[in-house]
Amino acid sequence: MIRKLTFLKNWQDTQNPFRNFAVEEYLMNHVEKGEVILFLWQNRHTVVIGRNQNGWHECNVKKLEEDGGILARRLSGGGAVYHDTGNMNFSFLAQKGDYDVAKQLSVIVEGVRPFGIQAEKSGRNDIKNEGRKFSGNAFYRHGSLCYHHGTLLIAEDMKNMVKYLNVDGSKMNYKGVKSVPSKVVNLSDLNPSVTVESLTASLKESFGKVYGLPVHEIHSRDIPEEALTDRIRFFSSWEWRFGGAHEFDVPLEGRWDWGFLKFSFSVDHGLIEDVSVDSDGLEADFIAAIPGVLKGKRYEGKELARAVLSMETGSMEEKEVQKDAASLLETAG
Incomplete structure (x- = not known):
């Protein structure tokens, strides 16, 4: 009562x-x-x-x-x-x-x-x-x-x-x-x-x-x-x-004078479980190394951009790819 x-x-x-x-x-x-x-x-x-x-x-x-x-x-x-x-x-x-x-x-x-x-x-x-x-x-x-x-x-x-x-x-x-x-x-x-x-x-x-x-x-x-x-x-x-989010897949892509980048993320509970990259850029080794620094990170633009900006570069062309990739990744979320 x-x-x-x-x-x-x-x-x-x-x-x-x-x-x-x-x-x-x-x-x-x-x-x-x-x-x-x-x-x-x-x-x-x-x-x-x-x-x-x-x-x-x-x-x-x-x-x-x-x-x-x-x-x-x-x-x-x-x-x-x-x-x-x-x-x-x-x-x-x-x-x-x-x-x-x-x-x-x-x-x-x-x-x-x-x-x-x-x-x-x-x-x-x-x-x-x-x-x-x-x-x-x-x-x-x-x-x-x-x-x-x-x-x-x-x-x-x-x-x-x-x-x-x-x-x-x-x-x-x-x-x-x-x-x-x-x-x-x-x-x-x-x-x-x-x-x-x-x-x-x-x-x-x-x-x-x-x-x-x-x-x-x-x-x-x-x-x-x-x-x-x-x-x-x-x-x-x-x-x-954000960490309670169910598993989802999301693409992220951009195009520049040097070529395009397309990231495909598999995210679970807010963390990147897997990521692949598709690109026609000539800096193949540098681009292929990007997914390795993103796995396990939060699906959060600034954190992903910081991860890419922390990568070592060996040429001006790689620096350009790095800058543009970081700018694209910063839009994640």
Whole structure:
């Protein structure tokens, strides 16, 4: 039986995805029997991928990072999503016996009703208005501890969603889980009075109404910072964000006055397992030696470029090939 409702809004304190995921996990690990927690949070300029996805496939990582964005990986499954401050995220956290996805989704449906927005649950993962999705959901369980989290599109920049998420699938032969595009809509387009602040207040009210209990609000300062440090480090690590990628094959090619280079990489868990090179360049020995310095490296442009630039060269022609190969490899990822 649910005896306690706890509410935390964290979007005013941080928009860092790594800290938000650490807070979410902390809340899950500390939720009491008979308690349900509703956590509202935001990420700034972030692409979030599911646990079993490949970040390089799901988004243009290089462009995202050049524009000051962040690629993050969550613990739950599902597809890739773009987050900015026009999007708000929610998490429901509970122990197994208190975890009720249908009831939790009802909080969202009832939360948008005061704005005149009729919402319906679609399958297991989405909440829509007249067939257009404004909320995608994902789920995670660790032993008897559970959470259900999702997005709420309020005034998200749809151009950025397309800019960073729509990667040409022909560039990779991919063996993991691909995202499936869906028609989406911002809640503010349905009613301009929907803002982060107004929807927060409405969701807090619907949370209490659906469960028939008073809502106890806590603050992020109630969570000890030292309890988050290691998990922030984990969620922000390259190994977690990229090292979990399934095996995939990707070509990379360029052409110059001296000839062309085409690299074919076999990458698993973010590391290059094998690489071959095809070229009509005359510096055959130098070109043939390049794969040897790339094997075992992270599939990360700057690291690959550094590896090639560390190779010894014996002529001006080899130096030219080295420079151009490094420039091409720097675009990897």
